[in-house]
Amino acid sequence: MAVKLLLEKAHVEGIRTYDVYRREGGYRAVEKALKSMSPEAIVEEVKKSGLRGRGGAGFPTGMKWSFIAKPEGVPRHLVCNADESEPGTFKDRYLMEFIPHLLIEGLIISSFALGSNATYIYIRGEYAWIPDILEQAIAEAKANGWLGKNILGTGFDCEIYVQRGAGAYICGEETALIESLEGKRGNPRIKPPFPAVKGVWDRPTVVNNVETLAAVVPIINLTGEEYAKIGVGRSTGTKLISACGNINKPGVYEIDMTISVEEFIYSDEYCGGIANGKRLKACIPGGSSVPILPANLLFKTAKGETRYMNYESLSDGGFATGSMMGSGGFIVLDEDQCVVKHTYTLARFYRHESCGQCSPCREGTGWMEKILKNIDTGKGKMSDIDLLWDIQRKIEGNTICPLGDAAAWPVAAAIRHFRDEFEWHVLNPEESQVRNFGLAHYADAREVVA
Amino acid sequence: MHRRFVASAARNKKTSHSAPGPCVKIIAMSELFKVTIDNITIEVPAGTTILQAARKIGGEVAPPAMCYYSKLKGSGGKCRTCLVEVSKGSEKDPRPMPKLVASCRTTVMDGMEVKNITSEKVIDARAGVVEFLLLNHPLDCPICDQAGECHLQDLSYEHGKEGTRFEFQKRTFHKHDLGPYIQLHMTRCILCYRCVFTADQLTNKRVHGVLSRGDHAEIATYIEKSLDNDFIGNVIDVCPVGALTDKTFRFKNRVWFTKPVDAHRDCDKCCGEVQLWMRGDEVFRVTARKDEWGEIKDSSKGSTGWICNECRFEKKFASDWTIEGPTQVNRHSVISQGHYVGLKKPNETFEKVMNGREPRLFMDIHSVSEVNKPEIQLSLIHGPAHSDDFKENNKD
Structure with a gap:
């Protein structure tokens, strides 16, 4: 019953390779976007989809894209933030490791929409083996004409470069990431100016999370309106949750944001309950940075309503009695935890x-x-x-x-x-x-x- | 929170969009914005930061700044002592800013209302920042050469608390010699990055920088390298604390005992306009001329008055300089105490005060003391003065 948009094909044998990915319907979205849509139309479609940034802050992606400055003669850049260092979060790793072409596809469409001819994937240094997977995928995409000069005869050029970080959590912050990408010490910049105006090498830049960019693919395939129908309220589409801690089935789950927290923890489809028959004590629903919630506030909000796995419901009650969706690092603590x-x-x-x-x-x-x-x-x-x-x-x-x-x-x-x-x-x-x-x-x- | 960032990015974008090219810049320069800081309204050109506008008003309205240095491009925003509350964004968009902003890096908008000392939030946050800055600071003011002209001292007197709640060992570093003239006391550093910007902007090649991160970050050259550039001595002047000190002046005298005098010489490297810190006829120290905010003043030629190493470290005789006269120190600090400012000469003579008697010397301290010899020039002794220095001289 659960809708799967990103990980639907993740377990098809050999999906990491271009041939299998293409056979399973991959790169259809690029064809559709580059051949039949204008960059503005793609941005409009992403706006309609209601997609929100999956990196933690949950800012609407379409709106972020529309802020990018477009001065004459200045190149623009798209940077994919794969510096996934938040304790408890490992969804991007799963996505890049198992279905790298999905990210590449999303990157091509997004680069086209934003007019970025040089797109960067900034990946954390600890993911030592993933850059190889990504570079392999990029090489395959390039060999098949999805990257490089004049893609699909549209006159659009795009190259994707993978840049490894050196193991600093702070380089996941977008301006620190930009500094690090430029080869400097990873110190966050003082805003304003924002990356949309002055980013990499002082050029307009958009920095997006891996999952956000991958989600562009189903948006183009389904159209924005259809995508927006999945989920609830302003939490549209699907979200990857990386569940860990004292649960029976830790792992990465794709949810459509309509299920309740209780269902997510106890249903066999997801976490499968607390491990070793223990009782639930507390939970951090969105990665280590977000407030921890005790069990009595986790399933029900302070108002007594059921708490759902979506942006609004998890943050219901503010920080006093709520938490945040964050980056989806779901950490469960049982009664034995201090x-x-x-x-x-x-x-x-x-x-x-x-x-x-x-x-x-x-x-x-x-x-x-x-x-x-x-x-x-x-x-x-x-x-x-x-x-x-x-x-x-x-x-x-x-x-x-x-x-x-x-x-x-x-x-x-x-x-x-x-x-x-x-x-x-x-x-x-x-x-x-x-x-x-x-x-x-x-x-x-x-x-x-x- | 994030939404606001991007929303204001949109605003920025709009202005940059409607204002491309240099012609509009001129219009923007001549445009005056009205900004109200602590209920005092002032008109400043567009593009001025809140801090600069507040400094125009002056006095207590100007927020303290530890890392911002108007002469160094890119500085500021790090120490967070200049945080202010913006209670009204602008005339067009009157929404207040949700968080306190660093006034040194936030430009004014027309109709902006800013609260500095009138805001409880600001005073509370600033007290917090002072406490944070002092956590790992050794507070070794009694043996620190910067004492008396230290910005951190001023800041903690004005905004800090009398005690600390920190009950742990402070982090410490070893002292480092950065070449023959400069010593680095990393333990005292507050990581303002000013010296890094100085080296970037005054020298061809920076050889020092920040290593490590977090509370173990340190200014270093990685392998002990000396900083040798004709203008590197200026890092001593920009350092707000006693982390970078002048080795030719270390332990020679307390700054408040020395008298600042404006002087100049013909120098082919720099403007040659300096302040001599003298005691009697001895020149103890040479620094660039500084304004009331502790920043280096512009020279008479108009550019920033950075001085070269030769003027700073090697010209230590009054005869090397053309002395212009006593400096008026405007800074609200220990160094401004008793320095000719508002000095009134008494009309009465000694005789009149003493009812016609001549003043009489009870005891000449120099004849009884072994270590108090006026004929020994303290500034010429290499390193800190030691009783041996006086004894040796006595033998001679």
Whole structure:
């Protein structure tokens, strides 16, 4: 019953090769777009589809494309952000590894729509084997006339280059990615000017996530209106969710954003329930940067409505009682997990990945990590919890790029929802080293109902 | 949040679209925008940043800036001390900006309303930034040569708290010699990137930069290389803290004991217009001339008054210079204290004050002290002064 647009053919034998991909109906969208549509019409179609950026922020892609400046005589660029470094997110890796031609196809159409003759895929360095797969796919596409000069006789030239990163989370931020692509230190730029006006080599640039660009293919195949009918409200189309943590079936799932969170976790079609018969404690629905939600707020919103796997429903209630769709890194924590340790791990990550350019993030992330380490190892004080809250408040919104926010939100949400667990760690320093806090009142919502 | 970025990108695009080419730029230059900062309205040319507009008003309205340096292209936006609240975007689009913005990198719009010291949010955020900046700063002001003219000192006096809540060990680095004239105290650095921009914009080839990331990021040359360029000494002047110090001046004197004097010489490399920091007839230090914001002033020829290494490090005698007169230090800081500004000469003579008696010397400190010899020129001693320096001289 579930609609599959991206991963439908992902398991066809040999889909990685051009011949199989083409036989399965691949590159139809390029033919349709380049032969029968104008660039403006493609942008219009993407606008109609309601496609939202799949990288985390969820900004409408069609609108982003229409912002690109078009000064005379200045080349424009499309950059595919494949620097998927968010802990818990591995959907782009799956897509690029199993069905690379889908991305290449999406890139050709998007490059045509945006007028980019040189398109870049910036891929994280840790995905060491994927650039080879992509380069193979690009070579095959080029050999078959989908790339290069005068594609399909339309007069449109396009080349795709794969650029490896060197292992920095910050290079997933679009302006840091651009800096890194130019061969500089990966520091985020100060906005404005935005990449749509001054991006790679000061030329107008659009940076999009892998999944977003791949989703352009079904949009062209189906038309924007048809694509918009899938899903619900402003969450149109399908979304890849990479589920991990204490679940029976971790993996990448394509969902059509109409299913509920409860169904996603417990249905055998998706995660298949909590592993080892344990109970659900908490969940991070969109990658490590988004606020953690306790079980009692996960299935039902604060208003008592069912929570669905889509942009609006997951963020219902703001940060007080909601979270975010983010990049779709669905991390499930069972009753044996310690939220304090978990938050400390994340804080350590953000401290390590802060670029060190602006002071709140550079100094604040390190400070939060040190305090969380103290609490975790039973050396914390009660005042540390309030101090943590104050530090995250002073980082959030005061930094150059969203990494500061991403470092502050998990800490804020953990304290907001699990304050008693933090207090228990402080009050029982010895006990907290040998056993976990357990569920307390965040009991599995299912059990409460039963 | 993201939506706003792109929305304002659209606005930007619109202006750049309707204004291509240089002719429109001239119109834009002559156009005046009305901007209200802390309820004071001022008219500034389009393209001015909020910080520059606030500096025109001056006083407390001007936000502090640690990393922004108007003479260095591309600087600013990093330290976040200049955050301000924009309560009204512009006349056309009166929506307030959702987040505090870095005033050094945000240009004014017509009808913009900005809150600096009148905003609780700004004061709170700024106190936070000061706390963050001081977390790993060693606070070794008593032995730091920058003390007295340090921007971080001023900032923490004005916006910081009396204590810290940081209870951990601070991160430290080893001291590095960057060539014969400059020493790097990375521990004191606040990573403003000013010295990196300076090397980029004044020298042909930059040999130092930022290594590592996060709170372990450091200014370094990677392998200990010396910075040798005729203009590299200017990194000492742009450094807001005591991270880059003049080795010819290290530990020679406290800056507030030295008197700044404007002087010039004919130099074939630079403008030759400098400030001498003197004590008596001794020249302790030579720096470029700075304005009230601590930035290097323009020279009489109109360009920025960067000075060369020869003027800065090698011309340490008053006879090398043509002295113009005492400098008026406008900066609100320790160095401006007691420096001829508003000086009134007393009319009374000593005799009159002492009812006709002559002043009498009770004790000549120099005759009893072993280490206080006026005939020994402190500025000529290599390295910090040591009691041995005086004893040796005594033997001679």
